[in-house]
Amino acid sequence: MRLFYKCKKLDIASGGDPIVVLREQEAENQGIRPGDRVILKWSKNKSVIASVSVSDNKVDFGEVGLFEEIWKKNQIDAEDIVEIMFYSRPESVKAISKKILGKQLNYEEIYSIICDISSGKLGAIETTYYVASSFIKPYTLDELYYVTKAMAECGEKLNLKERVVDKHSIGGIPGNRTTMIVVPIIASLGLPIPKTSSRAITSPSGTADTMEVLAPVELSMEKIKKVIAQTGACMVWGGAINMAPADDIIIKVSKPLSLEPYDKMIISILAKKVAMGVDYLVIDLPYGPTAKVHSKKTAKLIAKKFVAVGKRFNIKIAVEMLEAQEPIGAGIGPALEARDVLRVLQQHKRRPMDLEKKSIYLAGKLLELKGFCPKGQGEKIAGQQLKSLAAWEKMRAIIKAQGGNSKIKADEVALGALNYELHAKKSGRIVAIDNKAIEEVCVNLGAPREKLAGIHMHCRLGDRVAKGQKLYTLYAQNDSRLELGLIAARNNAVVKIK
């Protein structure tokens, strides 16, 4: 089959795989059934793989209806002519089957899987099998390297002339927004630090979600280069620039089970560093009972893999393993975290000191790793940049360059209009704070999609509290979300008093 159709833009967005609509009778004549996948091809060798829906009155014979996902992402006009072709299963499904059956893959096989995921040739189900396959047998070091390389190769890359430093947190600790403090500290010292971050996978906010409260983070590669030229830094969402695009698709199918195996995490982080041309990297790898990594032993194993894979790419990596038993900072959720970050950068009197301290520590380590200063001197230099407000000045420049409001004061950050305070049911000492429970409550409150939703903690581990004392406040943007958050807060022991 090879057929030409006139485009009709449909005003429907599915939020998922691209969908095209064909006239029912016409599809039948062509041997195409609803749910089949086809290749939609148009000028300049551009194409997408789409699922077919059929309809009798939405499109005419000779017409193909396009869901918003297709015509918003690609430059297709109504009346444009596109070609529709049968889609045959790509060879890469054989490689996925091989891995599912427990066999090792070579670089060609891995490259074919990753590129076919990136281009949409493999759909959600095939990608899910690929993700699941990594549980059959752990990746060898070679496989880790191959997947990381393929991920970086199958997307856009940033090629700066200078040597680039970076800092990355593996996530899992609510409120841990050190990146937004470390980046301006480092950049204020003249070291290039172009930072791409992710949106939340299963947590209430990723760095990209939080930064978005202050400035746009979905910038084009061109615009990013401009921001870097102006400020020596940037803080953008990696997903917007088609960098290691397979990663975001993989993240999407990992969501339903909240699966994030360590190997996948290493790949996901390093692929983007390779694409950004990073040379020196400090990784923040917190561990603790309710963190992503539970023990120091596991943390060390992961650190070893990070360093080993990094070496294959000539990236010098230092992994900082800090114990974490509670959130960093007081706010959890995009807006609440952005307020904390601004408080630290603006040296506000009510700034969260734990967040400041950790940021200085990590910035210091990065300075030392790069050889910017002798060992033991990094923290002092980093702290000075905060105190002198040089880091805040740099942050303002970055916010402005990315198109945000650089005059914002910490206490001007808008929070959810609805809030609800939770109080201690008895007096005693706080013996545990459950990071996972906090995240579950925040997600139910609507974070990260609803930027103003989240939790503000009024207490910390070890505090003595009296019965009836305020423990934390829920913020939400609408009643139904506040109710869901409250149910989650009541079903989970967020704060344990003894």
Add this chain to the structure above:
Amino acid sequence: MRLFYKCKKLDIASGGDPIVVLREQEAENQGIRPGDRVILKWSKNKSVIASVSVSDNKVDFGEVGLFEEIWKKNQIDAEDIVEIMFYSRPESVKAISKKILGKQLNYEEIYSIICDISSGKLGAIETTYYVASSFIKPYTLDELYYVTKAMAECGEKLNLKERVVDKHSIGGIPGNRTTMIVVPIIASLGLPIPKTSSRAITSPSGTADTMEVLAPVELSMEKIKKVIAQTGACMVWGGAINMAPADDIIIKVSKPLSLEPYDKMIISILAKKVAMGVDYLVIDLPYGPTAKVHSKKTAKLIAKKFVAVGKRFNIKIAVEMLEAQEPIGAGIGPALEARDVLRVLQQHKRRPMDLEKKSIYLAGKLLELKGFCPKGQGEKIAGQQLKSLAAWEKMRAIIKAQGGNSKIKADEVALGALNYELHAKKSGRIVAIDNKAIEEVCVNLGAPREKLAGIHMHCRLGDRVAKGQKLYTLYAQNDSRLELGLIAARNNAVVKIK
């Protein structure tokens, strides 16, 4: 959130998960995003889980648009009021994660997964993880029993008073349509044999697809009971009666990788036998280089599991392991196979004798297993039923009871209007026929969806052929499919001559 919406039937079918369309602004106000899943609930406690699409002009505020899948399958009228609720992830995802991480599941956990797959609470991605999880660690005998039991329990059951016999082929050998001959033989002897079959998973035709050429196979449970009362038998598609409904959903997500692990096969077959109340079962388990099972050794292992799981349900099972190196019968594809079946039942002079012989053999084994006759007598009795046309008379009754044309002659079966003959490129002896290659060609020709498409073989293993002699004929319903079939035939060595 708890909101009531007026239904609007949309004329779009996606062929996949149910989709509802909300007004974009309204969805946003509710904190619902495209791709989110919601519960759609209406009178009599009926509900479906659906994915949300958004649109500005397809639906009004207060309206919810329903894709065809929803309003065709359920009795919902336009203007009906439905309730839309947030969908929260079911507990069963935790059980899937547990299995993915290599742990064993108990009956409660397995039951929750299977029932949530059946009801649509778990979507395609979660179901894919569940299917993939069976590759992490093989099922224990307990797990096999649990899954089989849960599959049967989470669907409809047939409760006949009499003891029921059955015959099942594991599939994988093209053209192997013995069921449609064994069932009328057995029923003509007065033994109740209510047969549910599947549609093809990855092959060009399943028994249900082939039977559908002769009579409707999507019958309601009520109608099936009527057919059984009239004829003592039936040949219907199991998927239509919500019997072990999880199985069809699992099959759907298994398709993209063509995965069919043996354990899944055992579960899939036995769950339906349990639901049908089968007491005696003969299983046709062919093995061979291009069959589903490659060696006698593996066949024996599978047979052992079949018998062991069957025992837990008090089903007496005999597994027949026959070597198979080429198709059974000459036709492959629904219509071509139906013609072969009719030729055998009508004792046509050009009937495929291999198909007749195997059917008599299996029917004989079933008669002996049930104790209908002494060992060694079964084949003789079965063969007599064919020769006397008693089996054909029974088949006519079944076709008639199910609503088909009981007067059809074998040579009246319509075949694809387009055909193409393939000829021997050299003289020699046929040393191999590749079942998998045949299936690939047939699938490309459009089978099983396009009923009249497929292959008719003119040669058999061991035949001497002259250069230019006809080897097989391709049948298709349209040009584009014929072209795809031809490409596949040229890329695959269907027949090997030496």
